[in-house]
């Protein structure tokens with residue numbers, strides 16, 4: 001029997017015709033941040049997102065997270081329309097967004113407190129496991145101010161995974177850490193995600209990071225923000241930056257993305273939209 005549509009699993013996340021227009025109260029105008037975005041993401045897929053600054057990457061992620069309501073269009077997760085945040089989706093922010101007055105343990109525990117269905121039985125063990133998974137065992141009682149940027153982002157990651165969401169939404173999670181930590185954490189994130197089978201959307205400004213982490217790369221354009229291109233990354237895993245440097249396919253992808261983004265950045269610097 002030939003493959004039929006019924007044999008193909010529906011995407012876990014379906015973004016359909018999403019347009020977001022922000023009202024700017026100060027000027028009485030509005031800004032079209034993204035227009036008509038369509039995107040399908042399969043369960044277990046690691047999707048990296050690239051695009052010029054201001055093209056609406058965070059806006060689309062926030063719609064998927066349920067933090068922003070689209071002006072038009074819908075997002076469905078597992079067939080259900082997203083109307084707000086839910087325990088199936090966790091966000092990791094660039095600026096960590098930790099609670100400074102709470103210890104590492106209590107910051108990670110916060111990820112469980114966000115869940116209304118918290119079952120008190122095994123929460124301590126779950127918090128401890130998440131802390132161990134991100135390599136912070138021994139720092140449970142430390143406060144965010146006592147940690148490096150990389151360690152603080154590990155806390156952010158542990159807080160996101162402690163509730164065992166199906167989907168991780170990561171908005172430039174490595175943007176604020178130094179280059180060396182960034183490389184180490186990129187490899188750790190790849191291992192962690194492939195081990196846990198989570199579905200990930202990962203925004204980055206680094207072309208190399210997008211290729212090394214992604215099963216697929218979604219490139220956004222500006223004015224208005226929309227999907228410009230989707231590229232499947234057909235490189236074997238695990239991927240290392242050093243190994244990739246001598247892989248002609250990696251170099252080809254990198255050059256292509258440089259060209260696309262350079263053109264987009266030029267177009268974006270000429271454009272600008274308000275109404």
Ligand SMILES: Nc1ncnc2c1ncn2[C@@H]1O[C@H](COP(=O)(O)OP(=O)(O)OP(=O)(O)O)[C@@H](O)[C@H]1O
Pocket residue numbers: 022023024031032033051052053054055056057058059060
């Ligand atoms: N709450 C808001 N109110 C008004 N305008 C907003 C709001 N959030 C974002 N914008 C505007 O919407 C556009 C898209 O912003 P968004 O943060 O989604 O882009 P981005 O691609 O994630 O940018 P960057 O790469 O710089 O983080 C920008 O022009 C931004 O100024």
